[in-house]
Amino acid sequence: MRLTDEERAMLAGELGPVRRWAISHQIAVGEFFDAEDLVPVSQAHIMADTESLGEAGVSFLEGLAAAPETERRVRVPAITDPRGIDFAVYRRLGQTAAMAALEQRAIDVLRTFGVLMTDTCINYQTIMAPIRGEHLAYGDTGVVIYSNSVLGARSNFEGGPSALAAALTGRTPRYGYHLDACRRGTRRYRLTATVRDLSEWGALGGIIGEACGSYWEVPVIEGVEAVPDSDALKHFGTALASFGSVALFHMPGITAEEPAFSGSPREVTNIGRAEIEAFLARYAAPDDNVDVVVFTAPQLSLFEIEAVARALDGRRVHPDTTVIVATSPEIKHAADRMGLTSRIEASGAVVAQGICFYQSYAREMAEANGWTRLMTNSAKLVNIIGGYGYRPTLASLERCVDSAVAGRVL
């Protein structure tokens, strides 16, 4: 790779061992993907939940953090993805003191780098939305696909170590979605149905994601007649990224970039009501008992929180069912101030901040609480959670709430 004088100095250790680790890691990844150089980034978004880091990851960070402050401080604003523990509710969810202690160590060490603990996967809705053409090192797949597609920013999926490395060097290897050549459409789909709610936007993302099945595919979705709102494209994008590892999509006339195709125009695949219903049916479990109903993945916007509050007003969650609503600290504070949290909690539901269900020791929570049947309006969550031993059902927010009150899948 072509390096600037400053990058060579980092690699030689002249700016300390922390930045030498960071740029060495970036060069290894960059060479794997044939990157010619590094590109400056304006922000980094670091996924660092302790279920993923484990003791080994936290100890690694603590080792880096032993360097002097000038050698370890991030060079661009660096923010965090959801954490594993909300200290206010973790005991109620069956998480342990040992998990909370590891979480506190991770928080403490990330702060020593100057990382801002935003604990969110909806930073594009709540912290600072990227600008078209802005190069970033973002570390949640849903954040990346939304920023690339809806906003026209430029990021690859950056896992926690790579996003931290980008924050420490202020750049990232220039490959993949930093390059014009990778941003052209490779597959064409046409929507022929009206998408009714967020669970169906997620289902649509899941259908296209499974069909694409590769990080390097860029689907173009035509036929979207009514402009979807931010929450709709949030659920669509996160499911597309989850089921297909896709990092960029185009919706002509709606998303940021005109979707030039790579090579000759592609055949169109229609997706209609039958395909959406078939996708939802894969997760159907009529009349089964429901142990836990989860609203997150991605964390809820203020509008989604308000919709949950409206659906639960004046109702009680069934005593054998737990309802968990997870959002970012910013939205939680707003929900507290606007009385939404108290309306939701009056039903018996739990409102957590700064976490996401699948990043919060989901297997251990299932074992501690005896949870198996999970219901959610998040297609991303149903895709992930099967590996943790859950049997998930995907349904609209309203059906999820009705089922939580009844204690069985309606």
Add this chain to the structure above:
Amino acid sequence: MPILLRCHKGIGPTVAGTALVAADNFSARYDLDRSAGIFSRPTHKLAGQSYADRILVLDTVKGGVATAWMLHEMKARGIVPRALIFNRVNPILAQGAAFGGLTLVDRFEGDVTQIFRSGDELRVDPTAGLVEILNRDS
């Protein structure tokens, strides 16, 4: 004479071991019980099988960034694949292999899930971009 296959230059040290192959995809978060060291996702073609110390041969990588940390954590506990062979990976697996010091190669001529068979004895040289099947003749 062992079968010799070329691929893109990879990441990590040269290793040898036994292949575990499936025409399926991979995510450390979605697919594994990392404590038990087995594939836990019921619909995965390797469900119930141990990945510890095997050379995993799979198609591609599924969504999710957690694998970048998790490979490092798995290696620290010693319950980890010996190497990873894919048709084509996403950035997360490459980042995870680089961070965790694991061996990873991809981009072969042909489909790796057809070329390799479970039980093949393989030698993977990422620096040269070469994989040898040691127990089959060309």
